[in-house]
Amino acid sequence: MRNIDSFTHVRGESIYLDDIPLTEGTLFAAVYDSPIAHGKIINIDISEAKKSKGVRGVFTYTDIPGENQIGGIIADEELLASSHVHFAGMPIVLVVAATPEEARAAAKKVKVDISPLQVITDPREAKGKNELIVPPRTFRLGDTSSVWKDCEYVFEGKADSNGQEHLYIETQGAYAIPQENNSIKVYSSTQGPTAVQRCCSRVLGYPMHRIEVDVTRLGGGFGGKEDQANAWGALCALATHHLKKPVKFSLHRMEDMRMTGKRHPYSSDFKIGLNKDLKILAYEATFYQNAGAAADLSPAVLERTLFHCTNSYFIPNVTATAYSCRTHLPPNTAFRGFGGPQGMFVIESAIAQAADELGIKASVIQKKNLIATGEEFPYGQKAKSEASDCWNKAVEQYSFEKLQMDVDQFNRENFLYKKGIAFMPICFGISFTKTLMNQARSLVHIYTDGSVIVSTGAVEMGQGVNTKILQVASKIFSISPDKVKVNSTNTSRIANTSPSAASATADLNGKATMIACETILNRLKQVASDELKIAIDAISIQDEHVYVKGARSELDWKKLVMLAYVNRISLSEHAHYSTPEINFDLTKEKGHPFAYHVFGTAIITVTVDCLRGIYEFDSVKVVHDSGSMMNDFVDRGQCEGGIIQGIGWMTMEEIIYDTEGKLKSNALSTYKVPDVYSAPKIIDLHFLQNDKDNLAVMRSKAVGEPPLMYGIGAFFALRNAIMAFNSKSRPKFSAPMTPEKVLMNLYEKKKVVV
Ligand code: MTE
Ligand code: HPA
Ligand code: MOS
Numbered sequence: 001m002r003n004i005d006s007f008t009h010v011r012g013e014s015i016y017l018d019d020i021p022l023t024e025g026t027l028f029a030a031v032y033d034s035p036i037a038h039g040k041i042i043n044i045d046i047s048e049a050k051k052s053k054g055v056r057g058v059f060t061y062t063d064i065p066g067e068n069q070i071g072g073i074i075a076d077e078e079l080l081a082s083s084h085v086h087f088a089g090m091p092i093v094l095v096v097a098a099t100p101e102e103a104r105a106a107a108k109k110v111k112v113d114i115s116p117l118q119v120i121t122d123p124r125e126a127k128g129k130n131e132l133i134v135p136p137r138t139f140r141l142g143d144t145s146s147v148w149k150d151c152e153y154v155f156e157g158k159a160d161s162n163g164q165e166h167l168y169i170e171t172q173g174a175y176a177i178p179q180e181n182n183s184i185k186v187y188s189s190t191q192g193p194t195a196v197q198r199c200c201s202r203v204l205g206y207p208m209h210r211i212e213v214d215v216t217r218l219g220g221g222f223g224g225k226e227d228q229a230n231a232w233g234a235l236c237a238l239a240t241h242h243l244k245k246p247v248k249f250s251l252h253r254m255e256d257m258r259m260t261g262k263r264h265p266y267s268s269d270f271k272i273g274l275n276k277d278l279k280i281l282a283y284e285a286t287f288y289q290n291a292g293a294a295a296d297l298s299p300a301v302l303e304r305t306l307f308h309c310t311n312s313y314f315i316p317n318v319t320a321t322a323y324s325c326r327t328h329l330p331p332n333t334a335f336r337g338f339g340g341p342q343g344m345f346v347i348e349s350a351i352a353q354a355a356d357e358l359g360i361k362a363s364v365i366q367k368k369n370l371i372a373t374g375e376e377f378p379y380g381q382k383a384k385s386e387a388s389d390c391w392n393k394a395v396e397q398y399s400f401e402k403l404q405m406d407v408d409q410f411n412r413e414n415f416l417y418k419k420g421i422a423f424m425p426i427c428f429g430i431s432f433t434k435t436l437m438n439q440a441r442s443l444v445h446i447y448t449d450g451s452v453i454v455s456t457g458a459v460e461m462g463q464g465v466n467t468k469i470l471q472v473a474s475k476i477f478s479i480s481p482d483k484v485k486v487n488s489t490n491t492s493r494i495a496n497t498s499p500s501a502a503s504a505t506a507d508l509n510g511k512a513t514m515i516a517c518e519t520i521l522n523r524l525k526q527v528a529s530d531e532l533k534i535a536i537d538a539i540s541i542q543d544e545h546v547y548v549k550g551a552r553s554e555l556d557w558k559k560l561v562m563l564a565y566v567n568r569i570s571l572s573e574h575a576h577y578s579t580p581e582i583n584f585d586l587t588k589e590k591g592h593p594f595a596y597h598v599f600g601t602a603i604i605t606v607t608v609d610c611l612r613g614i615y616e617f618d619s620v621k622v623v624h625d626s627g628s629m630m631n632d633f634v635d636r637g638q639c640e641g642g643i644i645q646g647i648g649w650m651t652m653e654e655i656i657y658d659t660e661g662k663l664k665s666n667a668l669s670t671y672k673v674p675d676v677y678s679a680p681k682i683i684d685l686h687f688l689q690n691d692k693d694n695l696a697v698m699r700s701k702a703v704g705e706p707p708l709m710y711g712i713g714a715f716f717a718l719r720n721a722i723m724a725f726n727s728k729s730r731p732k733f734s735a736p737m738t739p740e741k742v743l744m745n746l747y748e749k750k751k752v753v754v
Helices: 006-010 047-051 100-107 123-128 144-150 193-204 230-243 253-259 298-307 340-358 362-368 387-397 400-413 465-477 505-532 557-566 632-650 706-725 739-746
Strands: 027-033 039-045 055-059 091-097 111-116 137-141 153-161 173-179 183-188 211-215 247-250 266-274 280-292 317-326 417-430 439-446 452-456 484-486 539-542 545-548 551-556 572-578 583-585 590-592 596-609 615-627 682-689
Touching: 027 100, 027 230, 027 253, 039 091, 047 055, 047 100, 055 100, 055 230, 091 100, 091 230, 123 266, 123 280, 123 317, 137 298, 144 266, 144 280, 144 317, 153 340, 173 230, 183 193, 183 230, 193 211, 193 230, 230 247, 266 340, 280 298, 280 340, 298 317, 298 340, 340 362, 340 417, 340 632, 340 706, 362 387, 362 417, 387 400, 387 417, 387 596, 387 615, 387 682, 400 417, 400 596, 417 706, 439 465, 439 505, 452 465, 452 505, 465 484, 465 505, 505 539, 505 545, 505 551, 505 557, 505 572, 551 557, 596 706, 615 632, 615 706, 632 682, 632 706, 706 739
Parallel strands: 027 247, 183 211, 280 317, 452 484, 615 682
Antiparallel strands: 027 091, 039 111, 055 091, 137 317, 153 266, 173 183, 173 247, 266 280, 417 596, 439 452, 439 572, 539 545, 545 551, 583 590, 596 615
16 A cells, blocks of 8 residues: 555645645744854843834743743753854844745844863763763673683774764744634654654643644654653744744744754774684674754664664674763764664674684675574574574675676776775664653544544654554454544543554554554444344454455444444543553663664665766665565555665765864755765665564554665665775775865875776
């Protein structure tokens, strides 16, 4: 089944925040944000802004009736700066005017006198100054210190990965509309409607029931709207509170790029020890996370870095320590993979370095150490599948030996073009790492004509979750998908939602929907049983008909629904699902945090133009562990999109802040994301389907984030191509590997005679 939104998307009929018809009297917001990254506010002068054309209100922190606080995990982030600014782009003054242009023009007239303070942009420097967001955490398995002496080979190194701009097509935004009895309805482009509701409620000092948040869909979130949609919702609600008017704020691209946080850059140290059979005996890693100026979701992201620090490998002795370092960049936040990719990049770098020094291919070490059923991750959970299943299948499916031979032959025959090939196995844990967040609810109504409407906490952001939820309802009731509609996500219909994140949205909300539908279905079967005077066990509902002992009866779906209504049987259900089995003990850093793991292996091939440093990805060939896939179209889309986004992070997307903490790559002209021309020429996907029991919805494993990590292989494929051109070059483990960097690496220590 195709994504149910595909039809309205291609016709331009899908409703995003900016498409919501404006209510009479709507005003528009803009902010004056800090031009510098760190400083003490001496004076805020709004007098000129107030006189500016069309202006209806200018607000500072003194106008906040509740708390001037938007920090979720830690209360360390002001909505509007009061005494200090902590990053360039931090909102200081909110301006509201009759048009967006007038609001922006007025914001330019705000004058804020800021006395500059020292700026830190580097996480290691922040750590040196003890600027930590939370105390460091360490995950341990076995005892690394005692096994180094048993290792035949020990290697140490450093690996750095840079941030990544979310670049959702739809920028951040919100639209607040006053309701009766001092309530406010907020339309928000958020992955977390409840987070926006909570934030508005906190800032305004309203009880939560006076704030209703509604989300139709997002033009992408990628983690950037898990927490960072809150501020814009709260700013609009603040203005609506004061002006009693609808207020809308839809950020321009450059405002969004400047003011919002991104994927966390990490700088990391590693030490890896292997025995003579190339089994990894010990691994130590220290991660310095660049959290930016406030906690945001950084502590949770940091945790996932530790969870995924050994990727798909079993390593008996691990010590991994992670520091969340406070710098003066915009607070960095969730981004597809949520810290996992950053951890995986480091272990892959360690393996690549070991391979370089031993003069072997990294894949030899990778393959030898793949985790097997029953082996333990550093956090105590045991693997329930073999990482080698996908690996071996990839080798066979894509005739790896031949691929490698072709690459070697190409490299022998060509001087100015070289190819590189790399394997990238992945293993990603599914569940919010914070156990309590793994809960969801669904509200299902059947109307008297037999049509069904489903509301959940799931936010559709292009990942196809509404399609999957619709499939669940249609399957359980055994009715045509046309009979089911999925409602917008609304905090009055579904309360206390976890954000749509952690790839777990379809699992959590889908399972809640399943429970709700099954409950109603059982009632309907009882109605049929009473009507037909047949034991309920003999009744089933298939293809919109009641079946008795497998034979179709006269009673169809519509009649059955009407009969239930006439008999005053409820056609509605609100169900709750919470993931069983999961737990995590923070005092021991051990437990069973994930409902299950998603595995996979990609083989990535690249061709480098060694004269210019530019490159093209020939192919990405993947075997992906999908469980029993419920939607081939959607899952393929997630894999292709994730892979390209991952390659972008590792290769061409380069975020540059200057030493003063100002974003230099602040527009699409200076920040390059992969377009159709830089996407791999071929993406081959093979889904390794199996019916093994798992906790996924309809056993169809989560697919939102894992494929991004295949993109990490792009870095190593490039590295291999560079070393094929110049055997003396040892490109640093420093992502992204931009064409400029490729060029420098190609000619590192090389005398070229052409
Ligand atoms: N796909 C699209 N098209 N747009 C998005 O914003 N977000 C990703 C992924 N795929 C995203 C996407 C992220 S970060 C997550 S966590 C998951 O989708 C969230 O949705 P899911 O839980 O339904 O997989
Ligand atoms: N993943 C994504 N988002 C989250 C998580 C997580 O594990 N925990 C809290 N927010
Ligand atoms: Mo995704 S980073 O969990 O929104």
